[in-house]
Amino acid sequence: MLGRIDAIDADIAAPDARIDAEVRALEAGVPFAWVVVDEVYGQGTALRGWLEVGSIAYVMAVPRLFRCGLCQQNARTLAAILPREAFVTRSTGPGAYGRRE
Structure with missing residues (x-):
């Protein structure tokens, strides 16, 4: 079973730290x-690079104006350009009030 490490360093302030x-x-x-x-x-960006070099899967939320992609567009613009089929809604599992979407 995989362990959770999110609670170990929840107080880290700097993204790359x-x-x-x-x-x-x-x-x-x-x-x-x-x-x-x-x-x-x-x-x-250092964290993302470190995870990619280590072949560790990741999901990162980014602000809507964060620059990403090959053309360094902001996330909001990139999301608008991509076809609807590029996005898949996944449940995070049951919550206190039932299934979360």
């Missing part, structure tokens, strides 16, 4: 297959 938390988890032998971060950490 999050790498330290993931490295410490790996060194401690905490098994994990993916990383999910909010838009504060989603802006960390």
